[in-house]
Amino acid sequence: MPIRHINGTALIIAALVVTVGALAFPVWSYADRSGTGQANLNAGSVSTRWGPLSATDREFLVKVRLAGLWELPAGQQAVERAPTKAIKEAGDHLIVGHTDLDERVRGIAAQLNVELPNQPSEQQQGWLKELTEASGETYQRKFANLLRVAHGKVFSLIAQVRDSTRNSLVRQLASDANQTVLDHITMLEGTGFVDFDAIANGNAATATASPTGPPPPSGRPPEPAPAGPTGDTSGTSRPSPGAPGTVNTDRPEPQM
Incomplete structure (x- = not known):
């Protein structure tokens, strides 16, 4: 068999090996899951x-x-x-x-x-x-x-x-x-x-994702209907105390 033909066959076999390896790698790496967020969380937790x-x-x-x-x-x-x-x-x-x-x-x-x-x-x-x-x-x-x-x-x-x-x-x-x-x-x-x-x-200079959301306004939109419970519902909780624009900083004493 000519040497040229042998070299060509070897190249084809090598290419097939590389291709199969490339296809198999994602499956192997996913099964291993090393370096994933879950693995990092577990490795960094005590x-x-x-x-x-x-x-x-x-x-x-x-x-x-x-x-x-x-x-x-x-x-x-x-x-x-x-x-x-x-x-x-x-x-x-x-x-x-x-x-x-x-x-x-x-x-x-x-x-x-x-x-x-x-x-x-x-x-x-x-x-x-x-x-x-x-x-x-x-x-x-x-x-x-x-x-x-x-x-x-x-x-x-x-x-x-x-x-x-x-x-x-x-x-x-x-x-x-x-x-x-x-x-x-x-x-x-x-x-x-x-x-x-x-x-x-x-x-904005450090953001990586494209902005999302409603398009810019082009006129006065229709007034949305108020959100609230249906039927006869009587709630017992109340909104957090404090005037608009203020923050309630009351909290329990720290547990030492």
Whole structure:
């Protein structure tokens, strides 16, 4: 048999082997499931008496602690030197809210054996330096926007943890943190210095999905019918207390 014919046959066989392997790989990899979200969740979780503690849960505890380590001194600085009442009030809410959250996160971390940092991150220290070096209206704008953006970032993590955690201690902390962060966002926005265009553009710059939703309005739409129960239904619960635009921050004492 000519050598050329042998080489051609070998190439065909090799190509078939590669093709079959490529077709079989997805089936094998799916069966193995290593590297999938479920495998990562299981690998990063540890058992506790309050339920599994995931890597995201631990990240959340660390970020709550870090938030307090720079936002509390930022709030104290605002109370001491801000030229307007609105900034001082926002600073007061930061002090009270993060003093409370810090006590809670330290108690929970001790129960779950999670190590917490004792210094703000390098980026957070940079933000504090920016505030210290600013004055007048520049200071007020930096204070409102640096803290509003930071609270917005942790707000999304709180929602993720509150939705998915299997640990009851972490779930309660997420509920408490949600109230505190929403209160701080409300107070910061009340200063009148928050640049909402900058926040929206910053979020859009890091978004990966295309926007979805109803098309832009082209006139006055028909008024929707009110939503409500049918029949004779008498509810016993009531909407959360508090005037529109305010946040109820009352909560039980932390369980240590």
